[in-house]
Every structure is written in C-alpha cells, then in structure tokens.
Amino acid sequence: MKRQLILEDGTVFIGNGFGSEVDKMGEVVFNTGMTGYQEIISDPSYCGQIVTLTYPLVGNYGINRDDFESIHPAISGFIVKEATDFPSNWRSEWTLDEYFKMRNIPAISGVDTRKLTRIIRKYGTLKGAICGIEQNVEDVLNKLRGNSLPTNQVEQVSTKSAYPSPGRGYRVVLVDFGMKHGILRELNKRDCDVIVVPHNTSATEILQLRPDGIMLSNGPGDPKDVPEAVEMIKGILGKVPMFGICLGHQLFALACGADTSKMKFGHRGSNHPVKEMKTGKVAITSQNHGYTVEEASLIGSPLEITHIALNDGTIEGLKHKEVPAFTVQYHPESSPGPEDANNLFDQFLNMIKSEKQEGVSACQNVQI
Template sequence: MTGILYLEDGTIYEGKGFGKKGISVGELVFNTSITGYQEILTDPSYAGQIITMTYPLIGNYGIHQLGNQSSKIYAKGFVTKSIDQTPSHYMNEENLEQMLERMGVVGICEVDTRSITKKIRRTGPLKCVISNEELSIEVLKEYFHKEKFQEDWMKHVGTQKIIHIPGQGPKVAVIDFGMKKSILENLKSRGCDITVFPYKSKYEEIININPDGVFLSNGPGNPEAATESIETVKKVIQKIPTFGICMGHQILALAIGGNTYKMKYGHRGGNHGVYDIQKDRAYITSQNHGYAVDKKSVEDQGMVITHINLNDHTVEGMMHKELPVFSVQFHPEGSPGPADATYLFDKFVSQLKGDMICQ
C-alpha cells in the first residue's frame, strides 16, 4: 500500500505503507539511535509524535515483549528508510509490522529519511499527517484542522492509580509523568520500596506515605503544561530529597523558579555526549526531549549546573546548593542506549540511606 507523509509546509514524501492502515496526525521528530526501535516506540515520552529513524534499516532483530517500556505505543506514527520483515534473533516473537498492526500505529517506509532529518534540523519539528491509505493531498490537508495538537500528554500516559511495589530499602515516591519501565527496574534493583503516584497527585497524598525520597519521572509534552505538578514539586523539594529525570528535570527547574524553552529540534537518540563537571568525565547518553532548562534562570535560584551537553552546551544536569535535590536531562537508565550513567541511581539511593531529609 502507498505511504504518504504530508508536512505542514506543503512538503510531500511518498513511500510504502506498513503497520496499521489509517491516518494519523502529530509532530514529526527524528531519532538517531541505531538499535532500540521497540523501546523508542513504547516510550511514553513520544506521545503525540511521529518518529523518523535516521538509521536506514529497522526491524532486523524483531520484537520481544521484554523490550517494551510501557504497555502500548504512544507515538502517533513511525517513518523508516526500510524495514526487515524477516528478523533474525533468538528472542524474536513477531516482526515490527506485526507489532504496529497489533498496537494500531501507522507506518511508512521507503522514504528519504535523510532529507526528512535535514529538513527538521533546518526548520524545527513540523506538524504532519502520515497515511497509508489511498487519499488525496487535499483530504490529508483537512486533517490539520480536524485533529487538535495538544501538549499536556502527561495526564494521559502515566498511571491513573497509586501503585505500590514493595522493597526492603528506602521508601521512594515516584510521580509518574509517563515513566519508562527501565526506570522502575533501576529503583527496584536497588531494593527501593516504591509507590507510584499519578501525574496530578497532591503534596498531601505523597507526604502521607512518609517517603525517604521523591523521584520525578520522564514524560511527554511541554513541562509548563504540568501546572498542578509544578505546585506539588515546589512543596516536595523543601522537605524531601528529590531526583528528576528528563521531564522531571524540567519540572524541577520550573518548581525552583527557573524557566524552560522549546529547542529547535531536540535531542533524541542513544549517542549524545554529556560532560559531568563534578567527575570531570564525559559520557555517551540516551536522550529524548524537545525542551531544555534555561541555565541562568536556575542558577539565579540556587542551582549548580552539574552536566552539560557536549554538542550544544545545553543544561544536562543540576543540583541545589542547599537542598538535597538534583536532576538530569538525559536517561541514565538507557533503554535504548548506553547505561554508563546509572551511577546517578546509586547516588540517589545513597542519599536516602543517609537520611538527608531537609527539615
């Protein structure tokens, strides 16, 4: 079947359709990872986006349920140069197209993904319509007006109820903005007693379990849209040690009184260099974000920059001068990508075991 990608600036890419037959509207972004397509698709942080993979061959090792980062695909579409319909891996359970069909996601392949990526780098993310149905461009244009482009995806992709995962270690309250499974696995492997709270949980609900620490998860969309959570975090950081990752990092910046801004085309991939100022060491990290923290705004509020991006020098990590609060923009748990920075989970748990609650 024919596949079409129609961009808001009028650009058209034609290829071959795969996955669920249908039409979808979203924000077009690109990811530079070579592997990890399953983890990328099931990462809730991609809610509302249509993902273009820059690596040319996708699907060659298939799909296995252990690779899922959530129970479904939150991305609105998937774009590749080519797909492998006969994957080779001893854990393979189905191919990529079967997964997209089962989870209701539209895909297109055999398009010039290099051209798409260069366009996004020039212009920034573009709204687009992806279709593998036989429809005219005039019909596709109408979808820009039919479907709303929302930013507050966090209320839809995280848990809707409180979940308790017992452990023998420090008691951690997790605020779920759209969390990846691998983050929970990192906390569980360190023995944490975990309580996962929905996106809009109040400070009183969180403090009621008497947590040793609070973890702010990753998630999709604009951090400024999480107004209720920002107010909650303002109270949390005055009383409880707090660690934020990705969206959690941005919400922490806003809660402390700083600012965030939308990047031209964001960081998405498993090969981003980050410099840890305190360790005087560089790491290759996994990243997925379209917003960044304004450096001066958080420094004016008592934050110290701990990590910077080696490509564009954006803020990748920070900590408070007095409060036991720190965060990073990248994903130390990887999935996909390197897990060289998992020491940050050790740092958080060690902090909690030291009973560093600020009274």
C-alpha cells in the same frame, strides 16, 4: 500498499505502508539511535509524535515480550527507510508489521529518512500526517495547519491510580509523568520499596506515604502544561530527597523559579555526550526531549548547573544549593543506550542514606 507522509510545510514523501492502515497526525521527530527501536516505540515520552529513525534498516531482531518501556505504546506513527520482513533473533515474537497492526499504529517505509531529518534540522520539528495515497494533499495540509498539537500528553500516559512495586530497602515514591519501565527496574534492582503515583498526586498525598525519596519520571510534552506537578514539587522540596529525570528535570527547574523553552528539534538518540562540570568527565547518554531549561533563567535561583551537553551547550543536569535534590535531562536507566550514567541511581540512594543518618544524629543530640 502505497501511503504518504505529508509535512505541514507541503513536503510529501511516498512510501510503503505497513502496520495499521489508520491515518494519524502528530509532531514529526527523529531519533539517531542505531538500536533499541522497541524501547523507542514503547517510550511514553513519544506520545502524540511520529518518530523517524535515522538508521536505515529497522526491525532485524523483531519485537520481543521483554524490552518494552510501557504496556501501551503512545506514538502516533513510525517512519523508516527499510523495515525487515523476516527478523532473525531467538527472542523475536513479532515483526514490526505484526506488532503495529496489533497496536493500531501506522508506519511507512521507503522514505528518504536522511532528507526528512535534514528538513527537521533546518526548519525544526514539523507537524505531519501518515495517510492513504488517495488523500488529497491540500485537504491534509489544511488539517495540519489548522490543528494545534495536544497539551494533555502527560494525562494520557500517566497511571490513573497508585500501585506498589515492593522491596525491603528505602521507600521511593515514583511520580509517573510517562514513566519508562527502565526507571522502575533500576529502583527494583536496588531493592527499593517503590510506590508509583499518578502525575497529579499532591504533595500532601505523597508525604502521607512516608517516602525516603521522591523520583520524578520522564514524560511527554511541554512541562508548562503540568502546573499541578510544579506546585507538588514546591511542596516537597527540602522535606524529602528528590531525583528528577527528563521531564522531571524540567518540572524541578520550573518549581525552583527557572524557565524552559522549546528546542528547534530536540535531542533524541543514544549517543549524546554530556560533560559533568565538577569532574570534567564525559558520559555518552540516551536522550529524548524537545524542551530545555534556559540557562539565563537560573540567575538568582537556588540551582547550580551540574552537566552540559557537549553538542550544543544546553543544560543536562541541575542540583539545588540548599536542599538534597538533583536532576538530569538525559536517561540514566539507558533503555536503550549506554550505561555510563547508571550510577546516578546509586547517588540518589546515597543521598537518602546521608539524610537519614543526619536525621538520626540530630535526634541523638537532642537534650531532654
């Protein structure tokens, strides 16, 4: 089944369609990870995007029931050089083709993904469409150039109602902007009593849950499209320890008076080196983001840079100078990717513990 990938600059790739035969448009991005395609496919941060994998052979270990990062994948399409028809792994339950058919996701193989990646790196992310070979290219280009990208991705992927993931440790309210299940797994692993809440939950509603800590999750799109979350963060800062990841990091920066901007082609992959400013230690991290915090906007803000990306010098971590709150742009839950930064979850819990101990000490020193 021949299909075509059409980019808004007029470039056309002809390949072999698999998965769903539906036509889809979206922002075309690339991921440099060599493994972890199942987690990439099911990462809510790819909502509305057509994902290109630079690694040439994809699908060799199939799709299994355990490695999903969300129940309902939100990607618009998938592009690979070669897709395996007969995966070999004891956990495999579906091929990529079978899974994409079930989930109504169009995919295309036989594409020169190196050429496609070079185009994106040179010109930046582009809108594109996976469609039938019979579709007129000019008609598709007119649609691509005439339609703007959606701005409600967070609303699409966030939970619609709060739910608990019980534990006997510290209570953490996890704000779901498009949460990867890996974040929830890491908190559960540490026996946290987690309550997951929708993206538009107010500061008052969150504080009524009596949390020991607040986790701001990852998610898709432009952080400036979620102004209600910025106001929520402003209402909580200084009252409860806070830890933000990816989109949560960007929203935290906006709440503290900094600014964000769209990157040329973003960071997407599991091999990005990040340097911790305090120690000079370098960690290899998993990343998936198309926006960054502007360094110049931190002047006069209460924020301090804690981590930077070694590839391009962009900000990868922040902490508040006056209240217990820190964030990172990368993914310490490492799904997929290296586990170099997994200890950040322990740092978050240690921050909570320290704040509670200070609170107890303050109460003990009160004179009656």
